[in-house]
Amino acid sequence: MSNNLLGAKDIVFMNVIGILSLRQIPNVAPYGASAMILWIIAAFCFFIPLAMVCGELSTAWPKDGGIFVWIKEAFGKKMGWIATVCYLFSCVIFFPMMLQFAFAAIAYLMPKELTDNAIFMKYFIGIGSIVMFCVLTFLNILGMKWTKIINSISAYCGIFIPTALIIILAFLWLLSGYSMQSKYEFSLDNYLPNLSDWNTIVFASSMMFAFAGLEISGMVAGRTANPQKDFPRAMFYSAICIVGIYMVGTWALNTIYPSDKTDIVEGITQAIAFAGNALSMPWLLQIIAICLFVGVVGQVNSWLVGPIYMLQEASKEDKILGDGISKLHPKYQTPHKALIYQAIIVCVLCLSTFLSESIAKAYWFLTALTTICYFIPYLIMFPAFIYLRKIKPDVHRVFKIPGKILPIIFPVLGFLSVSFAVFLIFIPPAELSSNDATFIDKFWYFFKIFLGGVIAIATALITYSMALKRNDINKGE
Template sequence: MGIDSTNASSGENTHPERAKIKSTAKGTITMWAMAILIITSILSLRGLPSEAKFGVQSIFYYIFAAVVFLLPFSLVCAELASTYTKSGGLYRWVSEAFGPRWGWTAMFLEWMTIIIWFPTVLMFGAASLAYIFWPESFDQQLASNKIYTLVIAFILYWGATFNTFRGTRSANRLSTYGGLFGTIIPTVILIVLGIVYFASGKTIELSDESFFPDFGNLSTIVLAASIFLFYGGMEIQAVHINDMKNPARDFPKAIFLAIAVIVIGYALGTLVIGIVIPTENIDLLQALLVAYNKLWDSFGLSWLGNIMAAFIMFGVLGQVSALVNGPSVGVMAVAQSGYLPRSLQSVNKNGLNQNILYISGAVVSLLSLVIIVLPTVESAYQIMSQLATIIYLVMVLII
């Protein structure tokens, strides 16, 4: 990558304090909208099946990780975001502490995490779209088809990207509605259906095991690590803090509201999947959709499972929209500090850097081709998820 030698050598615009970042109008994001953006960035129904394999022990780790990681990490992000209210987010925070080169390193790690993560959520979106149809046997075959998954992944990602070109307001609107109707409401429905299912005395597939895990078992450590990183992403929406009317007051409120919803959603949603699907039958990509089908079918309303799949797919679109622009704003802060070429410093009339978004899209599209190379869609999903997790953990340590 190139460096703007003029700015870098003269010292002008090499510090985040001097970087002139164009932002959207102040007050365009309310406390409630920010809370939904955070929830959308972190809470993901697609991750529930992997933890449902561990039954009630996963609940212990959800609570434990929330207390020792999510809450303190959120407070750190809230303090940093409300102290440094100019745009730049993660890049600005780290630069203040360790200098702009370390800020660039942290921003690059976050950008790469999201870029590698995108194909995984796009695969889940394709599986969700497949379950809009019926019968379920056809859905399973379609969701496992590599070409279908790749085409839908491209459509979802570039659709969200082109919508983002219209401006932050348009992207946030899609994120907000996607988070509400595609993540929050489906989570509530899943939990309510699970409670009714359990109270009706229907067959419970959840294994009988202790709430407290066996800490001598290596698998419990793996579970703990994965749940800690389920809570990652609190720092992403901080790049938009300058778009809030009173960030020092409203951003911390949005964080606490989001934490409550995230922990409850993850814990109870995981239990419901474990209740209706035997552990050995849990598929990482399709188990959530199968769970909805089984729950609705148990009440004689099987067709509603297909409706839920449509809502979840819309939620994926909202989640992609929420994350397409976040890291790109931070990368633009790096560019405008003189550490990237001038071509990556300009913005369009809506304040968006299209060049960075095009580069991100090209990399995401290239990485999505891993679906073709690996044996199955599920294996591609698992490998990309683990790679994104490792990179993200390094970035968290810097914060």
């Protein structure tokens, strides 16, 4: 197999690194034993439908482009381009946000007098994010062989090793005579989540997006050795691996640290520090900090590649962005210009770390901008699947969702889950629902969410319209 072609294992690594984030585990850990049921609900309502739909579409149209190709085949190039721009918009904002988290994690290795210095941390995180993204961009320009190497290192060092470390630590905790820190005794009160509580429903919906990103590997389907054979197997193995790690990791975290005291942001480092000190292994905190850093960098790398290949494929249609951006590097056959343009935009966004009053405010502002943009392609993709089943039934699909009912249930369930999550986005958080919140505060909350979607859709419509006018002029000449 060529070093520039992906196999089933490479696709699994890309999916695991792109989707699975240990950051999600402390978000769920405060729910204790009921988190197991919440993970299953989230997987059933979103992850399984997404895996089934992406698995079939990627084997029916096994070439670069992913979501763009699937939506274009169903609803035309214009709708495909809108989905592409929205997806890319969410990604370029997602990158500095994730890099901020990565460098905040690695700061655990630094002296406390430095990490307590807000100005130093701004520059450390901002400059570090810019340098890291430029390095990743350069390596990915050199070809898929580097993408595979980074993903493999990140999968082992950033996901598998720290997960195994947390699980082993949980068993050592129990074998050392310590009791389990959270209530896991079998009883309905412990395991059944309180779905009558609106906060639990909101949280369960947000959990679905701990599974988002399975469509990334479909964007580089044209770079795989045997997409019809490899994709179905990779989707199956990815699903088992991701759901399993989330559930076992949550149990392990609850074992070594009380669920009701787990911080949703720093829960992993909090638990590792607590258990490490109790078991006379304080050095574990430094190891987990390095692992979290590597895992986040790998996640950025997975998302860096897929959407750019989708853009490269989409821009060929009607030469939407001109001739240059869709051309591949003469030696490495990678969309080098698109990667460079993306790096410039991301580096500019990384400057938000310097401009914002605090790193936390920069992080949450970027989150608000990107949220709605990421949902739009999903809202188009699930109906596209149903429509393609109707209008193009003869297109060969090595993997097909079995039966007559499941091909309808899965995309409908996925669409409804995403729609519900979109609805919940616009419900103000608790601090904005209080009497102290002003009208301006609430308006600004809604405006930030709308702003990302409006800018992305407007950009897509303007660039598409300009391309059509440019093509008409060239035809006239």
